């Protein structure tokens with residue numbers, strides 16, 4: 001591998017390649033932007049120094065394939081799931097999680113591998129997936145995301161950070177006034193990390209749960225990490241979504257033909273998670289549209305979804321019906337309509 005123009009790239013990104021690849025890195029306080037054309041392929045060197053220290057508690061990691069682990073998050077603490085992917089010389093962690101969980105993972109990662117965490121990918125901008133960013137950075141990793149994640153944070157922060165800091169000690173304890181953004185963003189999908197052992201592809205497939213939903217695809221192992229674009233259970237929120245587009249994004253994800261689907265919340269499984277999330281959204285949209293067309297308001301609606309949606313249907317559908325109704329009757333994505341996260 002050759003490195004060209006490394007002197008024009010500011011540290012800590014001067015280990016990034018690029019024979020044949022145009023990498024333009026612009027400094028932007030407090031973060032930097034990485035623009036890479038499609039197909040974006042980056043080969044990476046490992047740092048020699050392990051960055052994470054040992055501790056005694058135990059990770060409840062499920063091995064999905066050789067060097068790929070699914071780490072269920074504690075729902076009672078609001079944590080999302082994490083996925084750890086082992087490369088030749090380093091680890092990739094999917095989602096920064098909340099600060100409390102990020103700290104646990106940083107201290108316990110040695111249970112999986114002595115290799116350093118080099119990259120942390122934010123699947124989307126929501127607090128339970130990104131608010132631990134700064135802790136990973138302090139531990140020596142580089143956080144990154146699709147550009148849409150950065151855009152969502154600029155759109156909704158620092159309001160959500162400040163609201164969350166009132167509710168949560170792990171966020172408040174960081175003493176920050178705004179959400180730390182991912183350090184790098186990519187603009188063209190897919191963005192690829194590859195070495196002699198594995199290839200990992202990072203995709204943006206369209207506006208679904210948020211404007212920036214990132215999917216992680218391991219083509220050899222046929223493993224797909226979905227963030228909250230697909231969850232396993234009645235755990236989703238629709239406020240920032242595009243409900244008309246979301247099922248189409250899930251169809252694109254299904255077209256990968258994954259063997260394993262690792263969701264942002266709920267247990268790991270297979271393509272039935274993508275199908276179930278999609279069908280719930282389609283059925284919800286159709287039911288609300290039918291009654292809206294009959295001039296019913298959300299308060300007048302009775303929405304009963306088919307039995308196959310049961311796993312994705314919350315006990316109280318009131319909020320989902322109201323958001324769907326708003327998108328249908330205002331003729332624009334729910335996330336485009338002014339709203340407060342609840």
Ligand SMILES: [Zn+2]
Pocket residue numbers: 080126128129228264265
């Ligand atoms: Zn989440």
